[in-house]
Amino acid sequence: MARISPPPALLVVVEDSDEDFETVVEAVKRSGVLTEVRRATSGEAGVAALDRLAIDRPVIVLMDLNTPGTDGREALTILKTNPALKSIPVVIFSTSANPKDVEFCYAAGANAYHVKPVQYPDHLQLVIDLVGYWFGRVELPAAGGSGS
């Protein structure tokens, strides 16, 4: 990653499953979007990573709900109640289709909720679509806009 300007978009993936993370990496590769991918395997690690980050570029968080330790729900709540971090879009990417989870996440400020498909091609395509959408179509907060 030797590029200097502009810094590539950053995708923070909170995911404990190696297979699912690989799928995300593969999807990002296929999407053609120039994105740096960072992984955290637990909610607290994800929050810590974001906290340390100097936010000077577009950032999207792709969050699995059922991660060890601080799970995705807690991590989401922490992010969305932190004034410095709450404007970062958080996309929930979970196996759970439990309506309670869906409701909870939106109420806590999640920006989207997706259920991981079991079939690989579908799974892959969904992540490609997501990356394309969030980094290609959506106007994200100005870089460093809310940074402290």
Added chain:
Amino acid sequence: MTQVNGTTPPPWAGQSYSVKRHGITLTNCDSEPVQTPGCVLAHGAMLVLRPTDLTILQASENTDVLLGRAAESLLNQPVRTAIGSNGETSLQAFLANEPTDRNPLYVFTLPAAGEVPPLDVTVHTIEGVVVVEFEATGRTGASEPDYYGLVKKTVARLQTARTLREFCDVTADEFRALTGLDRVMIYKFHADGHGEVFAESKRADLDPWLGLHYPAEDIPKPAREVFKQIWVRPLPDVSGDLAELVPLTNPDTGRPLTMTYCALRGASVMYTEYLKNMTVTAALTLPIRSGRELWGFINGHHYAGPKFVPYQVRAACEFLAQVVSLQHQAAEDREHLIYRLKLDGTHQQLVAEAALDGGLATMTDGRPTLLDGVVSGGVAIYHHERWWRAGTTPTETKLEALAEWLKDRPEFASPTRPLYVTDSLSRDYPPAAEFADVASGLLAIPLSRSNRNLMLWFRPEIAHTVNWGGNPYDKPSVPGPNGPRLTPRRSFELFQESVQGRSAPWLSVELDAAARLRMLVMELVVTRAELLADLNADLTRSNEELDAFAYVASHDLKEPLRGIHKYAHQLLEESAEKDYEHRKRLDGLLRLTVRMDSLLDSLLHFSRVGRATLQTEDTDLNKVIDEAIEMVDARRTEGLTEIAVLRPLPNAFCDPVRCREIFVNLLSNALKYNDKPHKRVEVGFIAPHEEDPRPGCPTGSDDLTIFYVRDNGIGIAPRYFEQVFKMFKRLHGRDEYGGGTGAGLTIVQKLVERHHGRVWLHSTPSAGTTFYFTLSSREGA
């Protein structure tokens, strides 16, 4: 009885009263001076003496017959003129030593003289005079019976009686044995003053009067007052003559003689007439008292002419009457105790059965019922928003109105003992007059404070339960010798008035038992409510756990499944064109993961269907079926298909979204399991009154609106009719008929059950299947 106009003076105004002269002109027995009749029963004689010198002041006009001297010749003479010097000495000594005031006592027997038999002489003092009465001893020459022994035996028998009735039966038997009268009755007053023949001992050939009721007016107030003072009232000859006192008033004081305590007191003409109307020829009456109050009578009647009960026997009777007065209360207490134990036993059994049954229905429909407890004609319970009835009660409509009225009664607001009781409901609640025949008496207890749950006991009107002592229905009205007074018909009319709209009174032991039953029932209801609350809490907890489990399980199962699918997919891509067998296995692996995925989804969906709350509303099923057809349309298979709704569906109270899911599942099955070139599905319903066949219809559903989805598909063999509803049960190969998880019908069944409905099917293999279902357990619900 006609009332004497208050301003009209009695016929004897201005002169002394003599029942012999003035009696028959009476029109109102309550105004008769029964204690100063001025006459004695002519079978005996009387002298009234001045206490200081025992000079005769008054004498009955028949002394010539019994004492050998005309009354006039005795006046102002010393008493020895009539009873001899020995008699006078005895009398003097007796008066000096014995408690004779208002207490007639036997002094000696005057020996026979000529045709006159030996005479018992009794004496008492009252209001400053000495009253001496003479009566035949009645002794036939044989030795005296052992009255002491007789009485002792009787008292022993009375003490062993277990109930009041048994006690009274013994009393009647013993009195008849003692007196030799044809009939002895125990006459018991009710709270309203009317009386009932409560026990009876009689000559075998006489009609029984047991259980007959008599109006309060049959025993006039003055007569009742007398019996609070005296213990025995003989009337040896109803048709016997009366002998007037000479002079009628005391020459010293000018006052009539108070004859309350005289055995020979001249009988009221009302009384003798009443007895004559009943063909009684002789009578003997003793009071049964309860403290100072008159509880009833021991009533002896004789029909075969005069019956003289001598002083000695009367004294024994008097003693017995006192024993009866002291002990009947104990017998009644024993009886109430037994009744109370019986009530409590029955009520406890009722509550125990209700607890087992889980409702109060057993109290009216079980064995025993409430009717086996408190004596009543009917009972009704309002509980769980409906009435339960047993015996004879007002209609439910009437009960509804009564319950509305009762709920605001101040008695129900009592914090300690909410209980409403009356023996004349129509007096408090006028609409009750309509059903006074079955419910003049009401005992009501509330079973809860918040809603109007109730327990009611009804008692019929007395007029419908008693036999009146004159057989008014059989006999024409026969006026007595003095007009219609004191005839059975006349009395009955009065009686009917007095008991109109009245029931037998409720005993305090019954009220106590009802109050205790209320506590038991409320305890039961509260216990059940607590139990239900606990169960609900448990259920909620276990539902939540199950819910969480289903999601967690599916998540945890799906994650590896996704990995497996991914690797299989990648392997398949990499093995491109290399090895056919290898590719086939990887294809199989992919297919299995996809299938497992849909199984997990079905499982999740099913667990959600079972617990999600129904959003029920009055639903237009035509809209629901239109949506369902539209949703199924996308899945419609190749070939000519047709879904027909034969006639507009009725509205139903259901959850429209769930209902649509029922139809979608049934419709897609109907199309899926169909190999006909022209696939035809028919949607319809059978209304409750319609004649259409309902094959396989479960009992209880045949009078409900039944919906159906009928196809011309492959059909289902009868042995699978039950199995098709089982989770993941498929009748065909996994990939036949478009595959599927086999959860659709299980979900349909679950959804129908959530609506308290039933689902079933009828089918002819290779001809078609009809699925029937209902959406409620009650029509209109």
